[in-house]
Amino acid sequence: MARAEAVVIGGGIVGGAIAYYAAKAGLDVTVLERGELASGTSSRCDGNILAIDKDPGFDSQMSLKSQELVHELSAELEHPFEYRAPGSILVCESEEEMAAAEEWVRRQREAGLPFRMLDRSDIRQESAFFADDLLGGLECATDSTVNPYLLTYALFAGAKRHGAKVVTRTEVTAIKRDEVSGQFLIRTTRGEWTAKQVVNAAGVWAPLVGRMLGVDIPIVPRKGHLIVASRQVPVGERKVMEFGYLISKFGGQRKVDAKTEQYGVALVFEPTQSQNFLIGSSRQFVGFDSKVDLSVVRCMARRAIRFYPKIADFLLIRTYCGLRPWTADHLPIISRVEEVPGFIIAAGHEGDGISLAAVTGKVVSELLSEQSTTTIPLAPLRHDRFEQAKEKEVHR
Numbered sequence: 001m002a003r004a005e006a007v008v009i010g011g012g013i014v015g016g017a018i019a020y021y022a023a024k025a026g027l028d029v030t031v032l033e034r035g036e037l038a039s040g041t042s043s044r045c046d047g048n049i050l051a052i053d054k055d056p057g058f059d060s061q062m063s064l065k066s067q068e069l070v071h072e073l074s075a076e077l078e079h080p081f082e083y084r085a086p087g088s089i090l091v092c093e094s095e096e097e098m099a100a101a102e103e104w105v106r107r108q109r110e111a112g113l114p115f116r117m118l119d120r121s122d123i124r125q126e127s128a129f130f131a132d133d134l135l136g137g138l139e140c141a142t143d144s145t146v147n148p149y150l151l152t153y154a155l156f157a158g159a160k161r162h163g164a165k166v167v168t169r170t171e172v173t174a175i176k177r178d179e180v181s182g183q184f185l186i187r188t189t190r191g192e193w194t195a196k197q198v199v200n201a202a203g204v205w206a207p208l209v210g211r212m213l214g215v216d217i218p219i220v221p222r223k224g225h226l227i228v229a230s231r232q233v234p235v236g237e238r239k240v241m242e243f244g245y246l247i248s249k250f251g252g253q254r255k256v257d258a259k260t261e262q263y264g265v266a267l268v269f270e271p272t273q274s275q276n277f278l279i280g281s282s283r284q285f286v287g288f289d290s291k292v293d294l295s296v297v298r299c300m301a302r303r304a305i306r307f308y309p310k311i312a313d314f315l316l317i318r319t320y321c322g323l324r325p326w327t328a329d330h331l332p333i334i335s336r337v338e339e340v341p342g343f344i345i346a347a348g349h350e351g352d353g354i355s356l357a358a359v360t361g362k363v364v365s366e367l368l369s370e371q372s373t374t375t376i377p378l379a380p381l382r383h384d385r386f387e388q389a390k391e392k393e394v395h396r
């Protein structure tokens with residue numbers, strides 16, 4: 001039987017960041033991953049480290065902190081991960097969206113973030129390929145981008161350099177906590193481990209791991225498609241989203257056709273370092289189905305052409321899907337579980353796991369080493385907040 005001070009379940013970007021910061025802090029940590037590293041959502045996504053689309057206040061400040069940490073990681077980690085920080089923009093197609101954008105910028109600036117409005121001429125300067133009728137938009141100057149796959153690998157390489165053990169092709173099948181010793185016994189498809197602390201970083205599969213200890217974790221898969229298109233001309237240098245993406249993310253009503261609404265399609269445009277474009281994306285609750293649906297892909301392509309009419313005959317290289325680990329309030333769960341001492345959840349980052357992995361890794365390492373304060377306050381990310389919200393509803 002193998003021993004570790006802390007076992008992290010999940011070899012995605014969140015598990016990688018936890019392993020890195022925990023090992024760097026001197027903890028004896030082992031990661032157990034049932035497939036290969038980054039074989040879950042962390043290799044089926046974009047690579048944006050964004051504050052622009054975060055709810056102004058706690059959410060956007062947490063993202064800003066993570067951006068700072070990723071900037072530090074770009075100097076600290078041995079392996080490069082295609083890091084760039086050119087900022088990002090949201091574009092508006094109606095006066096109504098412009099008014100909502102003004103309000104978004106005002107609230108973000110109040111929360112201390114570097115946001116500004118863009119007018120029609122700023123948009124023209126950004127890209128000659130934009131549709132003529134776009135009215136303007138907004139910019140977040142600190143937003144950055146990475147290759148999520150490479151960042152995950154760089155974090156695990158860094159973790160190993162600091163002494164972490166990383167075990168792949170090893171699925172956790174059962175976990176028991178001994179009430180007397182307080183130790184966990186972790187059963188896997190390749191042997192047993194004991195640990196004083198266990199971190200559940202299993203993304204959309206976190207509820208299944210939680211169930212092994214009788215803990216209910218309200219995370220649901222939210223499917224997303226992406227198109228990889230070949231860059232033939234320099235359409236744009238940085239990340240662009242339509243303002244409607246915010247409405248789609250937070251579940252509001254948009255003025256779009258029925259299919260665009262049904263598939264939750266909103267423009268996301270990301271130039272990559274390898275000279276391609278990622279074009280997205282969709283948002284659907286369809287369980288664990290992660291097969292590409294061509295009618296969704298067509299809908300996304302139509303949406304991209306609405307904003308960039310001149311890219312209609314770009315070469316499409318491939319398409320893929322990932323499952324975002326969704327929670328009802330769009331915030332991750334980064335929390336101890338009081339009923340099971342030593343059990344920590346770090347999952348439910350929905351469409352923000354690449355952005356928030358660094359700050360998650362940092363605070364979980366602080367929890368594991370029982371520090372009295374954490375880099376960001378953790379009360380809004382508690383596991384029991386959903387129960388408390390339900391109770392409040394009942395007593396209303």
Ligand SMILES: Cc1cc2nc3c(=O)[nH]c(=O)nc-3n(C[C@H](O)[C@H](O)[C@H](O)COP(=O)(O)OP(=O)(O)OC[C@H]3O[C@@H](n4cnc5c(N)ncnc54)[C@H](O)[C@@H]3O)c2cc1C
Binds near residue numbers: 013032038049050
């Ligand atoms: C289309 C799309 C676009 C996105 N774009 C962005 C973006 O631009 N920016 C951003 O911040 N986020 C983005 N996201 C979200 C981001 O990809 C996720 O939030 C993030 O990858 C989640 O990482 P994770 O480590 O929690 O989960 P995962 O990467 O899924 O890792 C969990 C791991 O746990 C393993 N596992 C599960 N059960 C077990 C078990 N029993 N035993 C052992 N191992 C187990 C799995 O095999 C998996 O490797 C996007 C997502 C999608 C789908």
